[in-house]
Amino acid sequence: MCADLPFFDIELPLMDNLKLMAMAKEILSKLKPSWHCESVSFKFFTAGITNKIFCVTHPALNSFKTDEKVIFRVFGRNTEKIINRKAEVENWLRLAEVGCAAPLFAKFLNGIVCGYLDGEALTVANVRDDKIVTEICRSVAKLHMLPPPDHSRSWSKQQQFDEFFTKNDISLRKDFIKLQELINALPTRVVFCHNDLLVHNILYDSKSGKVSFIDYEYAGFNYQGFDIANHFCEYAGVENVDYSLCPTTEQKRAWIRQYLYFFLQHPPSIEDVEEMLQNNDIFEAAAHFFWSAWALVQSQNSIIDFDYLGSVYFRIR
Template identity: 25%
Template sequence: MGAVESPVDEKADYLPEEATNILKSLASEWEDVLDANALQVIPLKGAMTNEVFQIKWPTTQETSRKVIVRIYGEGVEVFFDRDDEIRTFEFMSQHGQGPRLLGRFANGRIEEFINARTLSASDLQDPNISALIAVKLKEFHDLDMPCPKQVHLWDRLRNWLSEARSLCCPKEAEAFYLDTIEKEISMLEKELSGPHQRIGFCHNDLQYGNIMLDEETNSLTIIDYEYASYNPIAYDIANHFCEMAADYHTETPHILDFSKYPDLEQRQLFVYAYLSSSGEEPSDSEVEYLVHEVEKFTLPNHLFWGIWGIISGYVNKIDFDYKEYAKQRFQEYWSRKPFVLGSVGPSPESVIDDTST
């Protein structure tokens, strides 16, 4: 997940020696850098999968040279294949979709610095920015990636659930209703799969920290492709809508506010901008159909990030209350399911408060 600058002590010893050597080597090739060894290291706040740093060098120009260093989080390979993610990153940069890859080291990489600002939580509520995101997301979905064009969502959910169950003690597994969730995944797959489903290359983590805005050109760049894969496009839009409930830069970054979930008009405007970006005017029925599909796909999205939260609580050392976050996603799943699917089934009113081991 994305990050923003948080100035602290600027020390190179935050970085692995291999990364520092690559950085100095890169800087020594830039004629405007005054001293390749005089690198400043600034940790960026808000990332929840990796550690992210901005690196600066003083130059002969008015502006400094900058790059981004990403150190992969420990244990997060359970969520995605790192080699797939690197291939995606390289494909995206070759096709002008994201930052260039400048170097790789054992547990991370060095990326081009994008001269744009990371969006904030409030930006997602801005109708002009929201329309830009819709258009950019359609462009992303239409990428022809060199990999099988099949839905990954359901297998990934089952694999993650299996991992979560292996990590949890019986009490915690019961508190999170993990046995029930297996049945829910099968029910959702049956309910939400069909021949008319539109499949595209999905980002799967389109929160505000993964979107950069160049305010001079009014253009967006989508970054961080760890979770990217082919999936139903309605799922990716649903994920983006659910992220409007989050603000990862507060004192309680794990707390979600679902009153910020976009209302019907906001959702219709987003879907209209998405569908019309290809140059053809969508019909009202096309817009309504996709809006309805997106609502249904909020349900597997809550399960996806709920299970992610459980696993992350065990494998990730970043300061974030992953299990409380998971609890909120599961609560939202159970409360929304009857309204979205019109069927109740086994629905715990809320997860048990005591989910500690």
């Protein structure tokens, strides 16, 4: 599938926006030949802590048409150390086929161009709204029900982290082994997961009531409980982290009950709900471990203005 995607031998700069916009227009002149590139406008999003993301809008030519938009995602510096970009594209194309992701239009040397999805990113305030929670549960269940591909790649993020830790004399291997032993003892499913359901990666369209997920770069098969526990952790927010905002036990129970209703396609038993809730603490620990490791890598490589080491402190204290 990746071979059929248009590729542009162009590398967009991360720090020079004027040059970046000129080079993006060069890509669009070939990708969208009907667009008048001198008329397009750019909007840069500041919430991303891995990549540089911006939207390009082409104005409607008349009142009977609507504006056309595409999204550029410029990969962060050295993020290939922890993200398999080929696997990301393959996952994205597969998810787009079943309506779980925006269409993917093209690749360039250090990024991709994809479709625009209507909606606003969630906040720590509305991620707990009952109506929105129902739609999140529905969408997570749909994602988790995707069948595995005909062939799967055995590729381990942990192996990449291990190489980084060894090179930089950071030892987390014992902690990982202990956590893995705890997880292996749990009766949990392995499903296709988003793996990064923070509030900025969930869009809500108030007109349609639909929830959409974006940024599938960490997606892949993982423990079902990890995706859910990681989402609960992200109630705390990204920039000004406050773990007192995380859902209460009763809120988690209600969330899990709704999710299992969509996933199982029938009302779950009390036992099913309580088992997933009981295992949640271990998967929350796994989520904190994973993102702490990620932050250590990013602190050595990223040029994005974000306190990665500070995020480690809040997760492990």
